Amino acid sequence: MSRSIRCVLAVLVLLLASGVVSAGSAVAAAGSTELASGWALRPATGLADGGAAISLPGYATTGWNPVTLPSTVLAGLVANGVYQNVYFGQNLKNVPDLTTQDWWFRGEFTAPATAPGQVYWLRFKGLSYRAQIWLNGVQLDAAAVGTFVAHEYDATAAIRPGAANALAVRVTPPRHDCKDLSACTVDWNPEAPDMNAGIWNTTLLDTTGPVALRDPYVRTTLSGSAADLAVYVDAVNATGAPVTTTVSGTITKAGRPDLAFSQNVTLAAHERREIAFAPIRVDDPVLWWPYQFGSPELYRLTVSAGASDSKSIDFGIREVTDYRTTVNGTSFAGYKINGRPILLRGGGYVWDLMQRWDTRTNAAHVNYVKGMGLNTIRLEGTLGNEELYDLADRAGVLVMPGFVCCSAWEDDSAWTAEQERVARESLNSQLRSLRHHASAFLWTYGSDQPPTAAHLAAYKSVAAALRWQNPTLDNVATWSNADAGMKMDGPYVWEPPVLWWDESKSGGAFGSTGEEGTESPPPLETLERFLAPADVWPIGTAYNYHAGKPGSVFDTIAPYTTGLSKRYGTATSAADQSRKSEAQNYENARAFFEAWSARQHVRSFGSIFWMLNNAWPSVHWNLYDYYLKPGGGYFGAKKATEPVHIAYDYLTRAVHVVNSTLTTRSGLTATVSVHNLPDLARKYTASAPVTATANAGVQVLTVPAVTGLSRTYLIRLQLKDAAGATVSDNVYWYSTSPDTLGNKSNWYRTTPKTYADLTGLNTLPAANVAATAARTVSGGSETVTITLTNPAGLAFLVRPEVVADGREVVPVLYSDNYVTLWPGESTTITATYRTADLGGHQPALRVRGYNVPAATVPIP
Structure with missing residues (x-):
């Protein structure tokens, strides 16, 4: 036992002599450090030393593979070039079965200096599948098991405050074919050769006083224009004697009044208990809404156990x-x-x-x-x-x-x-x-x-x-x-x-x-x-x-x-x-x-x-x-x-308008037109007034059987508002010999009986689309405004791409894409991406389409 730990224990003994420890008297600083760097990986096979030796500071790891956590075994080996380009072609087949042996992960870190009443916690949020865990020569767990089980240890007795510490984790991989309660990709892709063995989630060293807080939570019940918020948090007594503390909290949001609450708590020795607070009434709360329904507003909860520990989470008031x-x-x-x-x-x-x-x-x-x-x-x-x-x-x-x-x-x-x-x-x-x-x-x-x-x-x-x-x-x-x-x-x-x-x-x-x-x-x-x-x-x-x-x-x-x-x-x-x-x-x-x-x-x-x-x-x-x-x-x-959308039913030829927002749109007009290919001759058209009820779909038209159609034809649907502005524009390509489905069906397929003839698209003459682009840069992101103009003919499924060094910049968000432009039409599209994703190259705009030859223009 180190001298510093003996000092801490001596302080605790004096406090215990008075009956009950007060967490509020502790001066230890609560904190959390992710143990991500300073790790190395190697097979357990061929290594005679056990965890007691490997987990001592200074143990030599010559020949091990340096890794940064989180990491699976395969990820660590790939990062070190042991197996290269494993996603290319069939290279993954060249990786041997990595589940036939155990693997050592070893890391060193410096622990924060000690303070009166301080407790050190070691937390693994993801080990797969089995693990033996040593810290500074002391075994903390001989049989941690479960890929999705979080493992936590009071490491105070084994830690070396203010000095170098070493962790050694011996991992036993899950079995192939999803035979363990581990991560599993079923039939989606080849199995990972290591079955994702390793320390796949974050590893943390926390410091608290005698009482640690865990898993704060706010449960919402809506009642009319108000909400009742029930707050819960687990409190853990790390000492061998009763401890008293005040667990207090605040709920905050900018522009709203702070909400405070507290409760005096006495925990038995080594007790973990959920602390529940009386529901807190919030009048006219700012609700959390999902996308297209409203704003995803969040509040902040902070809970503390005196000076011993503090935790914060964001949460939404929603039901x-x-x-x-x-x-x-x-x-x-x-x-x-x-x-x-x-x-x-x-x-x-x-x-x-x-x-x-x-x-x-x-x-x-x-x-x-x-x-x-x-x-x-x-x-x-x-x-x-x-x-x-x-x-x-x-x-x-x-x-x-x-x-x-x-x-x-x-x-x-x-x-x-x-x-x-x-x-x-x-x-x-x-x-x-x-x-x-x-x-x-x-x-x-x-x-x-x-x-x-x-x-x-x-x-x-x-x-x-x-x-x-x-x-x-x-x-x-x-x-x-x-x-x-x-x-x-x-x-x-x-x-x-x-x-x-x-x-x-x-x-x-x-x-x-x-x-x-x-x-x-x-x-x-x-x-x-x-x-x-x-x-x-x-x-x-x-x-x-x-x-x-x-x-x-x-x-x-x-x-x-x-x-x-x-x-x-x-x-x-x-x-x-x-x-x-x-x-x-x-x-x-x-x-x-x-x-x-x-x-x-x-x-x-x-x-x-x-x-x-x-x-x-x-x-x-x-x-x-x-x-x-x-x-x-x-x-x-x-x-x-799209928020308000006009759609075609391939089965019944019905036309629907769908409003995915919580706001009704009235005064709309739906129009359908049917055109032959390749000349675009209009063979049918109809219109209907539309009120798009909020959060609903409505059938507005039905396209009749139209005679005189080319074997492949186009259906154009447009939805416009009272001012004539386009709300939704949609083009379908279909056939007088439609797709039909057979009666043969099982859990993964219904076999088609006949297939639509869409080859008329291949007769479209080449279209020459004019393109211009302008760029704005702000705060590390860039927005390119793209204008496409089609002077004549049909430009089908036009695909503008912002490229750098010949490859599309990703990730990227376009306002629209794969657009179809009729003769004389133009459209404006925006593309947004991070400047860093240009890789230091100058961006350019590449435009191509089903019948549009590829062309590239510079983006100034």
């Missing part, structure tokens, strides 16, 4: 409630935010295959969700990225977390006692990190299947104990649980747009869906980043290796390429394939979100597109690619979810 509606004989869940029904429109998020993340990437995901007009991110087992939750809070993006499917998480009928404990502790840890976030509106205990009755009851007991204030679902698939509230009946491969509108088919837009989506190959420039030229075209083994998990039904994109060839014509090159696939991605994503939006709150209540993004460079399931390049799917979704 989420659920309701049920029966559609087509099935009960579906819908949700209200602050009493207003909201149509969930989102995508399934997955982190990088090596579980790497950074602020730039996290912010891009959240900004892209808003950029597409979506409001929800689903996390199927992708838990623990707390920065993502913070960003979602501030952006007004809803987060739908829950456990993953098709793994040990759902194969729970034969769980061991350890697995039962790990499951409960995982839920406890994750709900504690999520519950104060305004964005986290729902928890799903299961995905494809519900847990067993016993485990579901245990889960619900945990949620009740933590005062989880939001709705929950037992699972999100009615095929396994008729009362699930959400369906998951596919599809998962490409389908023609008509499917989303057809309620008689699996995947039709009715009820609520936990996930469904299609293959979505990225643009050619992205393919060239992870495939050799010979693998980009023709499509072969390496290309399909970047589809779903090898050996799964998703290890090829054959349904997609068949649809593309049948509808747009057989591709003749990689560039031709990309041109056509971007059009197909656009029309499919647009139709998906339009179909769900048109029936909102009557027959449809929420949809999650599978997927939002990819874990690695992929040709399957995304709305934007791994490198953050937005393509056809991104802009199709963005078009469909």
Whole structure:
């Protein structure tokens, strides 16, 4: 025992002699330090020394791989060049199985100097899967287990205040094929060779006085024009004797009066107890609203235990409630935010295959969700990225977390006692990190299947104990649980747009869906980043290796390429394939979100597109690619979810107007016109007055069967206000031989019977679009204003891109893209990005389209 620790203990003994320690008398400074640097990684195989020796300061790590935490084993080895360019081609196959041995993580750090009453806490927010933990030669834990379990230790007796300290963590990886309660990507991509073993989340050294505070939380109940705020926080007595303190707090928001409260607390020796405060009434609160409904306003809660410890969180005053509606004989869940029904429109998020993340990437995901007009991110087992939750809070993006499917998480009928404990502790840890976030509106205990009755009851007991204030679902698939509230009946491969509108088919837009989506190959420039030229075209083994998990039904994109060839014509090159696939991605994503939006709150209540993004460079399931390049799917979704939108029903030829805001728009006029190709001859037109009721969809027109049409034709929909300004402008390309669906259907596909003939698009004459661009720079970001003018003919799916050194600058937010310009029309588009993402290069504007030759102009 060090001399400084003996001094601290002597002070505590004197205080204990008087009966009860007062936390308010402590002078220790509360603080938290992330232990990110000074770490090294190596295999445990071949190293004779154990944790007692490895965790001593000064232990030599010659030959180890230096790493920065958080890090998985594979991420650390890749960072050190042990395995290179693992996302290119089939290089991942060259990485051996890294789960066959244990791995050592070792780090050194300097601990803050001691003070009277000071306690040191070591906290691991993410270890996978098993770990043995030593600090300065002392074993803190011989059997930490659980990827999603947070582990915390009172390290006071082992710490060396004001001096060098050493941590050694021996990690045992999870088993392959999702056999442990770990992170799992199922069939989305190849498994990580290490199964994401390592210290994947933050590691913290905290200092407090005798009482530490944990997990502050504010639970909201709305009552008329007021809100009642119930505040909770756990208090932990780190000493071996009773301790008394005053736990006090304030709730603040700029421009609003501060709210203060306090409570005297006496804790027994080593007691951890939830401290609950009487509800605080807030009159006329500033509410937190999701995107397109209002402003995501946040308040600040700060709680303190005398001078011993202090914690702060941001929270939103909002209330989420659920309701049920029966559609087509099935009960579906819908949700209200602050009493207003909201149509969930989102995508399934997955982190990088090596579980790497950074602020730039996290912010891009959240900004892209808003950029597409979506409001929800689903996390199927992708838990623990707390920065993502913070960003979602501030952006007004809803987060739908829950456990993953098709793994040990759902194969729970034969769980061991350890697995039962790990499951409960995982839920406890994750709900504690999520519950104060305004964005986290729902928890799903299961995905494809519900847990067993016993485990579901245990889960619900945990949620009740933590005062989880939001709705929950037992699972999100009615095929396994008729009362699930959400369906998951596919599809998962490409389908023609008509499917989303057809309620008689699996995947039709009715009820609520936990996930469904299609293959979505990225643009050619992205393919060239992870495939050799010979693998980009023709499509072969390496290309399909970047589809779903090898050996799964998703290890090829054959349904997609068949649809593309049948509808747009057989591709003749990689560039031709990309041109056509971007059009197909656009029309499919647009139709998906339009179909769900048109029936909102009557027959449809929420949809999650599978997927939002990819874990690695992929040709399957995304709305934007791994490198953050937005393509056809991104802009199709963005078009469909504009605040007030006019849409076409591929099944019934109905025209709908959808208002996704909480403000009714009256005095609108909807117009439909049908045109032949390639001459654009108008064959039909009609108009109708429209009042777009807030937060609703309405059918306004029906396009009749039109004679004299070319085999491929265009439908143009326009919505204008009373002053003639365009509110929504939408162009569809379709055929007199439409897509039809066959009767063969299973959980991942309904097989098309016939395919629409869209080859008339290939007869469009080349269009020469004039483009100008101007740039403004402010505060590290840049906005480029782009003007496109089409003098004659039809300019179809025109794609302006801000590029630097020949590659599109990403992440980037466009006000619009893939626009179709009729003869004599022009449009203005803005693009916003960070100056740092230019990489020191001068930006330029590249413009191209389906029938528009590529041209590049400088951006001054």
